[in-house]
Amino acid sequence: MTAHPAVENLENAVGFADDHLIALVDEGLGNSAYLLDLGDGRALAMDASRDLRALHSAAERRGLRVTFAADTHLHADFLSGAVQLGHDTGATVLASAAGRRAFPHRGLVDGDEVDLGGLTLRALATPGHTDEHLSFLLLDGSRELGVFTGGSLIVNSAARTDLLGADRTEELARAQYRSLKGLATLPDETTVWPTHGAGSFCSAPPGTERISTIGAQKQANPLLAAPDEDAFVSQLIASLGTYPAYFDRLAEINRRGPAVLTADPLLPALSAQQVRALIARGGLAIDVRPAADYAAGHIPGSLSIPLRRQFATWLGWLVPDTAPLAFVTGEDQDPSEIVWQAYKIGYERLAGRLDGGIPAWTAAGHRMATTAFVTADQTDDRPYVDVRQEAEVAAGHVPGAVHIELGGLTAAAAAAAPQRPVIACGHGERAMTAASLLERAGHTDVAVLNGGPADYADAEGLRLVQGTQDTRW
Structure with missing residues (x-):
C-alpha cells in the first residue's frame, strides 16, 4: 500500500x-x-x-x-x-x-x-x-x-x-x-x-x-x-x-472482520454524463472542494463535504452507505485521500470522480447552482442558524440564534425552517454542508456565513452568551 x-x-x-x-x-x-x-x-x-x-x-x-x-x-x-x-x-x-x-x-x-x-x-x-x-x-x-x-x-x-x-x-x-x-x-x-x-x-x-x-x-x-x-x-x-x-x-462489521484489500482502492474518472446518470439512478454527488468553491458553482442537489481531516466523520454521519457516490474534486485534491477516509468507515460504493471537475460539467451544458457565501456585514437581518455541536454552542453563541446540530439536519431538513436563514458554524465548512442539505430538501435563499459567531457578534454589536441555546429548530 x-x-x-x-x-x-x-x-x-x-x-x-x-x-x-x-x-x-x-x-x-x-x-x-x-x-x-x-x-x-x-x-x-x-x-x-x-x-x-x-x-x-x-x-x-x-x-x-x-x-x-x-x-x-x-x-x-x-x-x-x-x-x-x-x-x-x-x-x-x-x-x-x-x-x-x-x-x-x-x-x-x-x-x-x-x-x-x-x-x-x-x-x-x-x-x-x-x-x-x-x-x-x-x-x-x-x-x-x-x-x-x-x-x-x-x-x-x-x-x-x-x-x-x-x-x-x-x-x-x-x-x-x-x-x-x-x-x-x-x-x-x-x-x-x-x-x-x-x-x-x-x-x-x-x-x-x-x-x-x-x-x-x-x-x-x-x-x-x-x-x-x-x-x-x-x-x-x-x-x-x-x-x-x-x-x-x-462494530458488527469489525466483529465479522472487514474485507481484505489486495490492492489500493481507486476512484475512477467519470464523465459528466456518467455522473448525471448516476444521480438520476439515486446516487449522490459529494462535492469535496472548499466551501467557497462550492458556493461559487456546484451540481444542483450535490452535498458539500469539504475534504479535510473531519471528512470521514461527516460523510458517515450524513450520507447513507447504500448509495453509490460520485465525487467532485478541485485540481489539487488527492483522490486517494477521499478513498481511504471513506474506506476506513466502511463506505465502499465509490463510483468515481467527475473527470475535469466543474469545468467539465459546465462544458457538457449541464445546469449549475450557487449558494450565497457572505461575510458578517452582509447578512441582511437574516435569522442566524447555528449548526455546531451542543458543547460548542454552550461555550458561546449568538443571542437569539436558532440551533440545530449538523448531524440532526438530515432528518429535520424537510421540516419548516426559518425563512432566508444565514447558516453558521465555526468557520463555514459545516455551515456549507448544512446549506447543501437544505437546498437539496427544497429550501431556497439560503446563505452561509464565511466566519463564525464571534465575527457575526462583532459586526452586529452583540456579545456572545454562554449556556444552552433555547431557540431550537
Missing part, C-alpha cells in the same frame, strides 16, 4: 524509551493507534485502523514487521486494520475472546499474558465502553511500563457508554466506573496510552491531551474524583453528546 503523504505529521514518539513506541494520530477521528518496536525487527500494532498508510510507512522506515495486531475493543468509529495486517504481514490478531470475532485471532480473557519477546502484554478486562473491552498492560518483567486503555480511561475523561443502546447506557456506565477504579490501582508512574482522544465522538466529553499517567489522572480526571459510583454515572451520562450515525453499523 502507498505511503501516507502526511506520515511525518502523524507520528509522535510517546511514553517509555521514546524510540520504541510511536503514536499514529488520526486527527479527523480523534484517535491514536500505536506501533511498538519490540527490539528485534518485530512490532506490535495497537488499535490500527483500516487506513494503514501511516503505520506501514512508519514500520518500513524502521525496518519493522508487524507480528502482532491488537484491538482493545470492537470499534464503532472506524474499521479495524487487524485483519488486513494479518493478511499483509502474517500478524497474530489479539482481541477479547468475549467479542466473538468471526475471523482467526487469539482470544484473550482477563489476566491472559502474551510473550512479545522480552516484553509482556497482559489483558485487563475493562468493560464499559463496550462489553468485551480489554486494556493491555505492557510489562518489562514485573515493571509496568504503560497501559493501552483504548476506550476505557482516557485523558481527563472516559469513553462513552451509550453505543450499545440507551437501555444499556447506565449499566455500562457502572461497568466503566469499576474499570476506571481498577486501572487507578496501577502504579502512579504507569503511562496511559488511550485510543480515543481530542476530537473523538467516542469520548465523553473529548479532552485535549492524548497521553497521561495513572498518577496524573488520579489528580486531574474529574470522573476519578467522583465521590461514589452514582455520582460517576450521573456525571458521565450528563456529558454524552450526539455521535455519527455510522457508529451503529461498524
Whole structure:
C-alpha cells in the first residue's frame, strides 16, 4: 500500500524509551493507534485502523514487521486494520475472546499474558465502553511500563457508554466506573496510552491531551474524583453528546472482520454524463472542494463535504452507505485521500470522480447552482442558524440564534425552517454542508456565513452568551 503523504505529521514518539513506541494520530477521528518496536525487527500494532498508510510507512522506515495486531475493543468509529495486517504481514490478531470475532485471532480473557519477546502484554478486562473491552498492560518483567486503555480511561475523561443502546447506557456506565477504579490501582508512574482522544465522538466529553499517567489522572480526571459510583454515572451520562450515525453499523462489521484489500482502492474518472446518470439512478454527488468553491458553482442537489481531516466523520454521519457516490474534486485534491477516509468507515460504493471537475460539467451544458457565501456585514437581518455541536454552542453563541446540530439536519431538513436563514458554524465548512442539505430538501435563499459567531457578534454589536441555546429548530 502507498505511503501516507502526511506520515511525518502523524507520528509522535510517546511514553517509555521514546524510540520504541510511536503514536499514529488520526486527527479527523480523534484517535491514536500505536506501533511498538519490540527490539528485534518485530512490532506490535495497537488499535490500527483500516487506513494503514501511516503505520506501514512508519514500520518500513524502521525496518519493522508487524507480528502482532491488537484491538482493545470492537470499534464503532472506524474499521479495524487487524485483519488486513494479518493478511499483509502474517500478524497474530489479539482481541477479547468475549467479542466473538468471526475471523482467526487469539482470544484473550482477563489476566491472559502474551510473550512479545522480552516484553509482556497482559489483558485487563475493562468493560464499559463496550462489553468485551480489554486494556493491555505492557510489562518489562514485573515493571509496568504503560497501559493501552483504548476506550476505557482516557485523558481527563472516559469513553462513552451509550453505543450499545440507551437501555444499556447506565449499566455500562457502572461497568466503566469499576474499570476506571481498577486501572487507578496501577502504579502512579504507569503511562496511559488511550485510543480515543481530542476530537473523538467516542469520548465523553473529548479532552485535549492524548497521553497521561495513572498518577496524573488520579489528580486531574474529574470522573476519578467522583465521590461514589452514582455520582460517576450521573456525571458521565450528563456529558454524552450526539455521535455519527455510522457508529451503529461498524462494530458488527469489525466483529465479522472487514474485507481484505489486495490492492489500493481507486476512484475512477467519470464523465459528466456518467455522473448525471448516476444521480438520476439515486446516487449522490459529494462535492469535496472548499466551501467557497462550492458556493461559487456546484451540481444542483450535490452535498458539500469539504475534504479535510473531519471528512470521514461527516460523510458517515450524513450520507447513507447504500448509495453509490460520485465525487467532485478541485485540481489539487488527492483522490486517494477521499478513498481511504471513506474506506476506513466502511463506505465502499465509490463510483468515481467527475473527470475535469466543474469545468467539465459546465462544458457538457449541464445546469449549475450557487449558494450565497457572505461575510458578517452582509447578512441582511437574516435569522442566524447555528449548526455546531451542543458543547460548542454552550461555550458561546449568538443571542437569539436558532440551533440545530449538523448531524440532526438530515432528518429535520424537510421540516419548516426559518425563512432566508444565514447558516453558521465555526468557520463555514459545516455551515456549507448544512446549506447543501437544505437546498437539496427544497429550501431556497439560503446563505452561509464565511466566519463564525464571534465575527457575526462583532459586526452586529452583540456579545456572545454562554449556556444552552433555547431557540431550537
